Amino acid sequence: DIQMTQSPSVLSASVGDRVTLNCKASQNINKYLNWYQQKLGEAPKLLIYNTNNLQTGIPSRFSGSGSGTDYTLTISSLQPEDVATYFCFQHNSWPDTFGAGTKLELK
Amino acid sequence: QVQLKESGPGLVQPSQTLSLTCTVSGFSLTSYHVSWVRQPPGKGLEWMGVIWTGGSTAYNSLLKSRLSISRDTSKSQVFLKMNSLQTEDTATYYCARTYNSYFDYWGQGVMVTVSS
Numbered sequence: 001d002i003q004m005t006q007s008p009s010v011l012s013a014s015v016g017d018r019v020t021l022n023c024k025a026s027q028n029i030n031k032y033l034n035w036y037q038q039k040l041g042e043a044p045k046l047l048i049y050n051t052n053n054l055q056t057g058i059p060s061r062f063s064g065s066g067s068g069t070d071y072t073l074t075i076s077s078l079q080p081e082d083v084a085t086y087f088c089f090q091h092n093s094w095p096d097t098f099g100a101g102t103k104l105e106l107k
Numbered sequence: 108q109v110q111l112k113e114s115g116p117g118l119v120q121p122s123q124t125l126s127l128t129c130t131v132s133g134f135s136l137t138s139y140h141v142s143w144v145r146q147p148p149g150k151g152l153e154w155m156g157v158i159w160t161g162g163s164t165a166y167n168s169l170l171k172s173r174l175s176i177s178r179d180t181s182k183s184q185v186f187l188k189m190n191s192l193q194t195e196d197t198a199t200y201y202c203a204r205t206y207n208s209y210f211d212y213w214g215q216g217v218m219v220t221v222s223s
Contacts, residue, residue: 001168032208034208034210036210038152043213043214043216044144044210046209046210049207049209050209087151087152089154089209091208091209094165094168095166095167095169097154098151098152098153098154099151100151101151
């Protein structure tokens with residue numbers, strides 16, 4: 001199975017900061033990488049699919065990039081409502097697997 | 108609008124079988140796949156399996172021997188059955204509409220506790 005490693009596990013940042021979350025796959029996943037946001041007590045929400053495609057309705061401050069084994073989610077200007085845990089997810093190889101998540105907090 | 112809602116027992120005894128239902132609206136099960144994802148308390152997400160638009164299924168290899176996903180298209184319902192439950196199966200179980208391998212709509216989730 002492909003292992004997805006997210007870093008950091010916890011990130012503290014201030015409102016307005018540019019924030020970068022990382023996700024590393026144990027092998028090439030050919031950009032089949034999605035990002036989900038989960039706020040406390042809620043179901044996850046799709047932010048980005050296939051590395052860099054913004055889901056409808058998601059603010060443009062969110063963006064994704066990467067290739068091969070290394071991927072990033074960037075929030076250009078952190079907002080209070082962005083406090084959440086962010087999960088990456090690969091669907092290149094069965095079984096599809098999630099990363100363990102990065103918890104984003106306000107400093 | 109698109110909605111998914113999970114239902115089922117909140118408490119299951121060890122070694123018993125879990126049965127969950129995902130009732131969908133706003134889309135057809137013959138047009139979109141539906142996946143199940145679970146999340147133990149305070150932990151990460153685990154993809155469990157999917158039922159494709161044609162009715163075939165695929166499962167996480169770690170769960171395959173215990174898991175079954177089926178559907179009733181006339182009732183817009185997807186079913187999950189998992190046997191031989193253990194305490195580590197305690198989790199919130201989500202169903203999610205699946206399009207091109209991404210989950211674009213999720214249910215609210217149902218918390219299942221495995222305990223005697």
